[in-house]
Amino acid sequence: MIGAGAMGSATAWQLALQGKDVALIEQFGVAHNKGSSHGGTRIFRLSYRTPLYTDLAARALPDWRELESDSGEHLLEQNGQLDHGYKEAIDEIAISLDRLGRSYERMDAADAHDRWPGMNFEDHVLYSPDGGRCFADKTVSTLIRRTQELGGDVHLNTPVLSIHLDGDHAIVETESKTWWTPSLVVAAGGWVEKLVGHLFNLPELIVDAGQPAHFQPVAGLESESFWPSFLHHGANGRGGSPLEASAYGLYTPGEGFKVGTWSDRKAIDPDNRDFEISQKHLTEMKQYVAHWFPGLDLETAVATTCLFTNTPEEDFILDRRGPITVCSPCSGHGFKFVPTIGKITAELALGGKQTTPQWQLSN
Ligand SMILES: Cc1cc2nc3c(=O)[nH]c(=O)nc-3n(C[C@H](O)[C@H](O)[C@H](O)COP(=O)(O)OP(=O)(O)OC[C@H]3O[C@@H](n4cnc5c(N)ncnc54)[C@H](O)[C@@H]3O)c2cc1C
Structure with a gap:
């Protein structure tokens, strides 16, 4: 296994759980902040427009509970998810949830604001009680801990320098060892x-830096019950939506309400990043928050950066060729599936075939 972010750690945990001989190699430390998996929280939601990911999230629910029971840690909290935006997007989410018989409520902007007064909404709103949040750093460190306890070999601060094929084997070079x-x-x-x-x-991959920020609620709205996770579906100009892209957010205990918007998107080299906070992005984010979140205090914004890896269709790469399985559940929405991705990738690593066309490699 190369990479002890959320996905590699979940796969290593699954393989170790099955009694396999597993080594996990990571260039940095546990739950470091240079990749995509760090931070307190990530959104969990079933409310996808595409049935593929609604089904995968539904499958992930019992898998999260299995990981919690294996580790004794609380990692997923279903404190609700709000989707709002243009009608077509919200209709498609309702259809996806109907297919699975999952409950939800639809309402208009005024009713939603009455219930969650810290937020403003576009006219089409859907509340899904199945949604909520996963605890990101805690999940990654838990998976690595369990991998080790189950007999897995974890090599931290060990960059892989190269990978080559040798017939039906792969050769992995690190500074001190060849595998x-x-x-x-x-x-x-x-x-x-x-x-x-x-x-x-590989599909065309764009790696860029996201810049979410945490805000503190204003007086009277401090209770977490006012702050379910949300996704604001941008309409790219359609239907008069004021947003070009979507925005998302959720409450992180101890840090406040996180909001993510897109701005300044440009490809970066993950080995050559400055980690600087873009003031332009932060200013645009505050304009967004000022309009849509009357219950957040703009002066309390604390921004951070995180690495996004995006495919053109926002699908994952999860496939095997010869001895190598590539696991990149990316495009800004992979975390909620972590324990299930661990299972799927472990199956591939043990000789399984990928049958989901959206996740297959093209050669
Ligand atoms: C800002 C942000 C917000 C997000 N919000 C959500 C959300 O709300 N809900 C959701 O479901 N998903 C969300 N995501 C997506 C989710 O976090 C990612 O899909 C997921 O974390 C990807 O995990 P990963 O293991 O593939 O990548 P990473 O966490 O980046 O792990 C890859 C690992 O490989 C290691 N590595 C790389 N090269 C080498 C090498 N040569 N040698 C050794 N090790 C190496 C890296 O150091 C790294 O630790 C978000 C992502 C970002 C960036």
């Missing part, structure tokens, strides 16, 4: 192209 293995999983997030781009036709 020769019949099954290698590459879960390298924003570094996947650098590590295996010479071996496979």
